[in-house]
Amino acid sequence: MKTQPVRNPFSFVLFGAGGDLAWRLVVPALFALFRKGHLPERFQLLGVDRVDYDRASFGNHLAQSFGDQTPEAWSAFCEHVDYVNADFLDHAAYGRLDDRLKTGESEFGDQTERVFYLATPPTLFAPIAERLGQAGLAEPRERTRLVVEKPLGRDLASFRTINASLTQSFTEEQVYRIDHFLGKETVQNILALRFANPLFEPVWNRNYIDHVAITVAESLGVENRAGYYEHAGALRDMVQNHLMQLLCLVAMEPPVAYDANDIRNRKMDVMHALRPIVPEHVQELSARGQYGAGWIAGDKVPGYRQEPNVDPDSETETYAALKLHIDNWRWQDVPFYLRTGKRMPAKISEISIRFKPVPHHAFPAWADHENQPVRLTLQIQPDEAIRLRFMVKEPGMQLRLRPADLVFNYADDFRGESPSAYETLLYEVLVGDASLFMRADQVEAAWKLVQPVLDVWAASPASDFPNYAAGSWGPETAEMLTARDSRSWLTPAAARDS
Known part of the structure; x- marks a missing residue:
């Protein structure tokens, strides 16, 4: 700031x-x-x-x-x-x-x-x-x-x-x-990470990246927002705005200058390139869920339909996931998986960039006992950090490979008080810099993208709600969204460490 x-x-x-x-x-x-x-x-x-x-x-x-x-x-x-x-x-x-x-x-x-x-x-x-x-x-x-x-x-x-x-x-x-997400330090740092470091930009494309997964998870339920949430749901509340903004920052081309219009033009290029979701493909490109009763941090919590002021037969989704493609030179055929949900195991927001495996695996199978994808993780909350996971050899006489992490943590490296997202955004309003704010054409493009999903979901209410327990990472249909591509959601880095 x-x-x-x-x-x-x-x-x-x-x-x-x-x-x-x-x-x-x-x-x-x-x-x-x-x-x-x-x-x-x-x-x-x-x-x-x-x-x-x-x-x-x-x-x-x-x-x-x-x-x-x-x-x-x-x-x-x-x-x-x-x-x-x-x-x-x-x-x-x-x-x-x-x-x-x-x-x-x-x-x-x-x-x-x-x-x-x-x-x-x-x-x-x-x-x-x-x-x-x-x-x-x-x-x-x-x-x-x-x-x-x-x-x-x-x-x-x-x-x-x-x-x-x-x-x-x-x-x-x-x-x-x-959009308060755009005021968070890690979100703003996406552009610095990509365009101020020659290490990343050359591999930030379809030749090296297998897929991108964006997770915004909340451990809280609907709390006192039932009046709003019953008419909104996860897709409107989070995906159409927050997650789409994160996707644009990850996928955009380099701006000519750090200028509000130029940055927002590059975001709009991404929105224009997103492959439309046609109604007949909504089923295979999306997943929805609603939490039932479960356990979080040792406490028993009620299902969504048992929350105050919620319709006991509510069809509102508390979980939404999408699979998207960007049809341009940089990202052709690289899937972007977006998910958000309430009553998940932890409050976590992160972007996980998964790199493709090496073209030839020279090591014997027994040496690779913890084979995991090499990935770059941008942790937005609760701890703001950037984490690069890669494979190394374990100490010892035998050849054994395991994953290791290089971690940059804001709290460790910058001891001063970090401004809140609203501090940053209000400051930008007062100085007249619109770089961190959404332009009308971008909001409209996001609504156009999700409108077919909203229409199909409204016309075909879910028959299996509630379909995931509070304290879990979401419904089985979300796992199928990635499994069809022989991929999977990974447990977020911050959750693995807690």
């Missing part, structure tokens, strides 16, 4: 300021940037919500997410905090918001930036953006930004509707579609 402070004064308008997202992630990230000296002396955080707060009570509400660890810094931060009680659908409220902004910015100068962050349900994105535009708050375009969280729609048609509403008032360059 860059270390120079944000230069221009700014107003950060947080819609949904009384909600969980603002309290847990957005404001803590802003406070961390302030505490580390990354924010300018002149700025204001203006919370907007229907909750009956005033400035003092809003500050007290926010303070509950920090405890008493940094009272002096928090007190200084609160001098920049204000609150507007408003109904998001009330046109008159935006006039009051404009007045409050102008009052707070009276001494900021002509270069003041404005950020409107919508920490609200997606159903409010369009009406808020529309009312901001009608109130003249989308201007000046070069210094005004709109930040929206996922989910951006629940299918291709709804995304297009939402996006049309956003871009009616704001230009594409003003809209920042946030």
Whole structure:
């Protein structure tokens, strides 16, 4: 993350300021940037919500997410905090918001930036953006930004509707579609690993790589998100956004420069090259599952259908896997396997690049007692690390081969405090760098890719749910997805070490 402070004064308008997202992630990230000296002396955080707060009570509400660890810094931060009680659908409220902004910015100068962050349900994105535009708050375009969280729609048609509403008032360059995965250090390091090291780029292609497996596993169940999750499911919640972003970073061509448009153009090249999933092939290219009761870390946990506020006959998938191909010169015939699931043995996110075996195996069969594929693993969570596994000879008189690892671990090599994903992303919003944010055409291409899967799954509800036990790595159908190609999912590196 860059270390120079944000230069221009700014107003950060947080819609949904009384909600969980603002309290847990957005404001803590802003406070961390302030505490580390990354924010300018002149700025204001203006919370907007229907909750009956005033400035003092809003500050007290926010303070509950920090405890008493940094009272002096928090007190200084609160001098920049204000609150507007408003109904998001009330046109008159935006006039009051404009007045409050102008009052707070009276001494900021002509270069003041404005950020409107919508920490609200997606159903409010369009009406808020529309009312901001009608109130003249989308201007000046070069210094005004709109930040929206996922989910951006629940299918291709709804995304297009939402996006049309956003871009009616704001230009594409003003809209920042946030995906917290792109703020994680290991995810950002994919480009550095690939394009700053001559060791990897020459072998980063179909001649040397057998396949790529991307895993995003969660040990938690649906928790308190049943109202959202029942209408979303794993494919919409994780694959269409998070996993597709990881795939693009692994597969993209080198950018000409580290520039937002150039990087996002290279990602779009990948999206264009992804082989479409036709309805008649959905069965062989995808797998879905729903967790039943099981054991995690020694605790008995209920099945998805027994979770609070979940339909006892729910057909919502809590596990989704896809097999994808990229039809271009670099990746032709290299399968990309993507999987995500809830109530799995551990919370783990990783990208595993599996290399092809050597063309001629000169060693006798008895020497290779632990034959494993040579692979490069990018661990995103819980521990951020890069791990290269390769074969070595064991010490001793006999010729015996076994795997060994070279490991780079962020916590070991960089002792300083690493910024959270939201710190990184909010900093990039404030300096106007869109490199880590999704462009509309990329989101639309991702919806196009998964839409046939959504349609087939909706038309043919699963007859075997629940089909994997909590605490397992998913349903048998997911194992078949790789087994058809004489491959298999490997236990993630972080899980093997725990």
